[in-house]
Every structure is written in structure tokens, then in C-alpha cells.
Amino acid sequence: MAFISTGYNPAKPMENRITDIGPKDYHDFYPPVIANNKGKWSHHEILEPGVLVHVGDSGDEVYTVRVGGCRLMSTSHINEICDIADKHCDGYVRFTTRNNIEFMVDSKDKVEPLKNDLASRKFAGGSNKFPIGGTGAGVTNIVHTQGWIHCHTPATDASGTVKATMDTLFDDFQQMRLPAQLRVSMACCLNMCGAVHCSDIAILGYHRKPPMLDHEYLDKVCEIPLAVAACPTAAIKPSKQTLANGTEVKSVEVKNERCMYCGNCYTMCPSMPLADTEGDGIVLMAGGKVSNRISDPKFSKVVVAFLPNEMPRWPSMTDAIKKIVNAYSNGANKYERLGDWAERIGWEKFFSACELDFTHHLIDDFRQQAYMSWRQTTNFKF
Amino acid sequence: MATLEFNGKTFEIDEDGFLLDYNMYNEEWVEYVKGQEGIDEMTDEHWQLVKVLQDYYEKNGIAPMVRVLSKLTKFKLKHIYELFPSGPGKGACKMAGLPKPTGCV
Ligand code: HEM
Ligand code: HEM
Ligand code: SF4
Ligand code: SF4
Numbered sequence: 001m002a003f004i005s006t007g008y009n010p011a012k013p014m015e016n017r018i019t020d021i022g023p024k025d026y027h028d029f030y031p032p033v034i035a036n037n038k039g040k041w042s043h044h045e046i047l048e049p050g051v052l053v054h055v056g057d058s059g060d061e062v063y064t065v066r067v068g069g070c071r072l073m074s075t076s077h078i079n080e081i082c083d084i085a086d087k088h089c090d091g092y093v094r095f096t097t098r099n100n101i102e103f104m105v106d107s108k109d110k111v112e113p114l115k116n117d118l119a120s121r122k123f124a125g126g127s128n129k130f131p132i133g134g135t136g137a138g139v140t141n142i143v144h145t146q147g148w149i150h151c152h153t154p155a156t157d158a159s160g161t162v163k164a165t166m167d168t169l170f171d172d173f174q175q176m177r178l179p180a181q182l183r184v185s186m187a188c189c190l191n192m193c194g195a196v197h198c199s200d201i202a203i204l205g206y207h208r209k210p211p212m213l214d215h216e217y218l219d220k221v222c223e224i225p226l227a228v229a230a231c232p233t234a235a236i237k238p239s240k241q242t243l244a245n246g247t248e249v250k251s252v253e254v255k256n257e258r259c260m261y262c263g264n265c266y267t268m269c270p271s272m273p274l275a276d277t278e279g280d281g282i283v284l285m286a287g288g289k290v291s292n293r294i295s296d297p298k299f300s301k302v303v304v305a306f307l308p309n310e311m312p313r314w315p316s317m318t319d320a321i322k323k324i325v326n327a328y329s330n331g332a333n334k335y336e337r338l339g340d341w342a343e344r345i346g347w348e349k350f351f352s353a354c355e356l357d358f359t360h361h362l363i364d365d366f367r368q369q370a371y372m373s374w375r376q377t378t379n380f381k382f
Numbered sequence: 383m384a385t386l387e388f389n390g391k392t393f394e395i396d397e398d399g400f401l402l403d404y405n406m407y408n409e410e411w412v413e414y415v416k417g418q419e420g421i422d423e424m425t426d427e428h429w430q431l432v433k434v435l436q437d438y439y440e441k442n443g444i445a446p447m448v449r450v451l452s453k454l455t456k457f458k459l460k461h462i463y464e465l466f467p468s469g470p471g472k473g474a475c476k477m478a479g480l481p482k483p484t485g486c487v
Contacts, residue, residue, distance in 0.1 A: 220404065221482070224443050225444050269484065
């Protein structure tokens with residue numbers, strides 16, 4: 001397409017420039033029933049999976065229908081969301097903190113037509129466009145990252161692993177049969193954008209090979225002290241290298257026995273790439289939570305050291321996740337989050353219940369704090 | 383990667399218009415970048431900032447932190463933006479010939 005100006009003048013970039021206006025005020029987008037009852041809600045109820053009702057002190061009711069969203073979506077999909085909101089909800093709609101979509105109506109008789117409309121919409125391939133669910137003690141949307149769609153440091157894909165996992169756990173998105181809600185999160189490298197470090201189950205992209213060094217360009221495109229300081233295990237030191245043509249250049253040296261492939265150095269220095277088809281894969285973690293309900297918030301712990309990247313459906317990964325979810329739903333008491341359950345029965349029982357192998361990779365060896373994760377007691381089960 | 387001709391000088395640059403090698407820097411480069419970065423006229427203050435970045439990079443092998451740059455030049459961040467509308471990284475470091483900023487930028 002030929003160039004079409006918005007009115008911006010590249011010769012005078014600062015002229016008519018609008019800045020620091022911030023986001024729009026959320027009050028502008030409240031449905032009237034929300035605006036009228038704001039701060040005066042009496043109680044709420046989950047009527048069925050995906051459908052909530054909130055009752056105001058005034059007696060006003062607002063019914064919310066929550067549907068799954070793929071997070072990465074086209075403008076035509078957003079237009080369709082807007083069409084649904086126009087048709088049923090006077091043009092109002094919201095997105096949740098787990099990237100589900102919520103349609104709200106102000107009376108009970110509007111709920112069924114909305115639900116029927118949502119449930120009827122499918123993509124040509126057959127998948128639901130707007131599956132209803134994600135409430136109560138079930139599995140809701142997977143918080144995830146960019147993967148091979150857009151980032152340069154991933155060790156796996158985000159959208160692909162998430163679709164495969166949600167397909168496997170889909171029944172639990174539309175039911176509330178678990179002991180408590182189960183949060184699954186995904187991050188495609190251990191920068192952990194998102195919530196993997198604090199989720200019931202977490203999928204994490206992982207490398208297994210040290211970085212390659214492009215000595216010819218390293219000093220030109222990298223600030224060497226930053227690459228050295230990026231390493232958590234001090235595996236990197238500055239060094240002089242001689243190129244094939246005899247020139248001596250500044251670069252770095254990596255002590256491979258000290259490297260644990262975090263990829264931090266590549267984040268800081270483009271001449272230290274480490275992504276690798278066979279080397280890269282997935283780590284699973286479990287037992288994290290952010291709420292203060294009964295037990296304090298917890299970090300998730302590594303429970304599977306490595307699973308290969310098996311595009312496009314990651315079967316070994318979804319099998320392992322399914323085993324964890326089944327063992328948890330069979331074993332945990334009501335209200336117990338996955339981490340509460342694992343701590344109550346003991347992690348040695350968690351591994352046997354989930355039929356997961358325990359390997360030496362799972363034993364913490366990072367700095368002094370690792371000591372605290374070993375067992376300093378005779379209390380254990382055979 | 384591309385090769386750029388400007389006022390009789392050649393520069394190797396990346397897709398964001400950063401110099402691929404600090405040693406290629408010369409004053410023609412400033413002329414070229416200033417057009418791209420919304421700068422009409424290079425003032426003494428512009429030059430002062432460029433020189434501080436270059437001295438710091440030559441001595442330390444890294445670009446200074448923003449607070450250090452502010453302290454060394456005595457320019458507040460607001461003033462740095464007045465001089466270089468794209469900011470200290472994309473504007474000033476590019477013009478000074480420093481490597482492209484990395485990390486989660
Ligand atoms: C300069 C003098 C001493 C040094 C450098 C020293 C050093 C150590 C070290 C390094 C340990 C091992 C800690 C660990 O496993 O993490 C230890 C344990 C121990 N030391 Fe000492 N020690 C000294 C004096 C003493 C004295 C005078 C006693 C008793 C009267 C004593 C009794 C013990 C005991 C009972 C343990 C075992 C503690 C446990 O199992 O947790 N030590 N000592
Ligand atoms: C009849 C008397 C005693 C019995 C039955 C006894 C029994 C034991 C046992 C079973 C342990 C091992 C605990 C474990 O599994 O880690 C132990 C450890 C220990 N006992 Fe005794 N004990 C006796 C007397 C004493 C006395 C008199 C002292 C000191 C003056 C003492 C100092 C220790 C210490 C320091 C340890 C820790 C050793 C280590 O850290 O490896 N015990 N005792
Ligand atoms: S988790 Fe890592 S690879 Fe994924 S988006 Fe974040 S930084 Fe990029
Ligand atoms: S990948 Fe991580 S551990 Fe290995 S050298 Fe780079 S920063 Fe250090």
C-alpha cells in the first residue's frame with residue numbers, strides 16, 4: 001500500500017506532539033449498573049461455571065459471563081467481541097487479569113440469550129471462539145508470554161504450549177470439580193515474564209547448552225562489562241581473542257562447567273546466542289500461589305527437570321501436567337491449593353502420587369540458600 | 383545490517399540505525415543521525431553530552447547509567463530529552479556511536 005500520512009510531520013517531529021496523557025479513565029467505560037452500585041456490593045454467587053451474579057445493596061443485580069480468550073487475537077476477533085457486547089451488553093465488555101473476557105448484563109433474562117450466542121460461535125477449524133467457564137475451583141486461563149511469535153530469548157513457544165495444555169485441561173475450564181482453583185502459567189524463558197514463579201502449575205522454557213560466542217562482533221555490539229555482570233554464576237570473564245585473520249579483539253570467555261544456560265548474557269549481549277533445537281525444552285514447576293488464604297504465598301518448585309519441545313502439541317508435557325492435575329484432584333482436601341496439598345503430604349509423596357521421576361536436577365544448588373531446601377530432619381516417609 | 387553512504391563517508395549500521403562499530407564514528411555520523419533524531423542544530427550542550435558518553439564508554443566499556451549521565455553533564459533528564467527527543471539511549475547513544483542498548487528495553 002502506498003504511504004498514507006496521519007498528519008505527523010517528520011520534518012518537525014516535536015510540533016503538535018501530544019504526550020503524558022496516560023490511559024483513559026476507567027470510569028468512562030463502566031456499564032451503568034456498575035457505575036450506580038460501585039462500592040456498594042452486598043454479595044455474589046457463582047450460578048454455574050462461567051456465570052456470576054453480584055447483588056448491590058440497592059437490590060440491583062449484574063450477571064457476568066466469563067469466556068476464555070486466546071490473548072493473542074486479531075482485530076477481527078476483537079470486532080466480534082464488540083459486536084457481542086453491542087448486541088447483549090449495551091456495548092460494554094471487560095478483560096480479566098488472566099485475559100478472559102467478561103460480558104455483563106443487568107437482568108437474569110438476558111443471560112441465556114448471551115450464553116447461547118457465545119457457545120454457538122466457532123472458528124472454521126472447530127474450536128470454540130468464546131468457551132464459557134474459568135470460575136470457581138477449576139482451571140482458568142493460562143497466563144503466558146511471547147514465545148516464537150515475537151521474543152528473541154525464548155526456549156519454547158508460548159501460544160503453542162498453551163493451546164495444547166488448555167485442550168488437555170479444557171473440561172476443567174468448564175467445571176468446578178477441583179479442591180481449589182488451579183492456576184497454570186507459562187513463560188518461554190526464565191526471565192519468567194508473568195506468573196510462573198507463583199502458580200499451581202508452571203510451564204517454563206529451558207536451555208541446556210552454553211552460549212555460542214561471536215568473537216568478531218562481540219566487542220562491537222556488546223558492552224562487555226554488562227555481559228560479565230549478567231551472569232549469576234560468574235561463568236563469564238573478559239578475554240582477548242585472536243580471529244582467524246590474525247586480529248586480536250576484546251571478547252569474553254565462558255567457563256562451561258559454571259554455566260547453567262540461563263541466557264541472561266544473551267539478553268545483554270547479542271553475540272552470545274544459545275537457543276538450540278535439541279537442547280531447548282520445558283521445565284515444569286508446581287505448588288506456587290499468591291493469595292494469603294490460610295497459608296502464606298508460595299513460590300512454585302521445579303518438579304520436572306526437562307521435557308523436549310515436541311511441536312506442535314507437546315504430548316510429553318501435557319501428559320505430565322495431566323498426571324499432576326489428576327493426582328491433586330484425587331488427593332487434596334477441599335480448599336487445598338496444589339502447594340498446600342504437596343506440603344501436607346510431603347514432597348516425596350507428591351512425586352509418587354504424580355508418578356514423576358525425582359532427579360538430582362531438582363535439588364537446589366544455588367548459593368547458601370540452597371541449604372535451606374535440603375531436609376534437616378528425620379521426618380520423612382518411605 | 384546495511385551500508386550507508388552519507389556526505390562521502392560510509393557507515394555500517396543495523397536495522398535500528400546504530401553504528402556497528404564504535405571505531406567507525408566521525409562527525410559526519412552526527413550530521414546523519416541529527417536529521418533522523420529530530421535535532422535541527424547541534425548546540426554546545428548536544429556536543430557536551432556526546433563527548434561525556436564517548437569518554438565514559440572509552441574508559442569503562444559501558445554506557446553510563448542515566449543518573450551518572452545526569453550527574454556528569456549536570457543536565458536533568460528533562461533537559462536531556464529536550465536535547466535528544468528520543469532520549470539518552472536511542473537518541474544520544476546512537477549519535478555518540480555507542481552500541482545499541484540491550485536488555486528488556
Ligand atoms: C573453634 C572451634 C570450633 C570450630 C571451628 C568448630 C567447627 C564446627 C563445624 C564446621 C561444624 C559443622 C557444622 C555443620 O555441619 O554445618 C561443627 C559442628 C559441631 N561442633 Fe564444632 N567447632 C568448634 C568447637 C566446638 C566445641 C568446643 C564443641 C563442643 C563442646 C563443638 C561441638 C560441635 C557439635 C556438637 C557439632 C555438631 C552440630 C550439629 O550436628 O548440628 N564444636 N563444628
Ligand atoms: C545415654 C546417653 C546418650 C544417648 C542414648 C545418646 C544418643 C544419641 C543419639 C541416638 C544421637 C544421634 C542422633 C541422630 O540421629 O542424629 C546422638 C547424637 C549426639 N549426642 Fe548423644 N546420647 C547420649 C549422651 C550424650 C552425651 C553425654 C553427649 C555430650 C556430652 C552427647 C552429645 C551428642 C551430640 C553432640 C550428638 C550429635 C552428633 C552429631 O551431630 O552427629 N550425647 N546422641
Ligand atoms: S519469558 Fe523470556 S522469552 Fe518469554 S517473553 Fe519473557 S523474556 Fe521473552
Ligand atoms: S547462560 Fe547464564 S550461566 Fe551461562 S554464561 Fe550466560 S549468564 Fe552465565
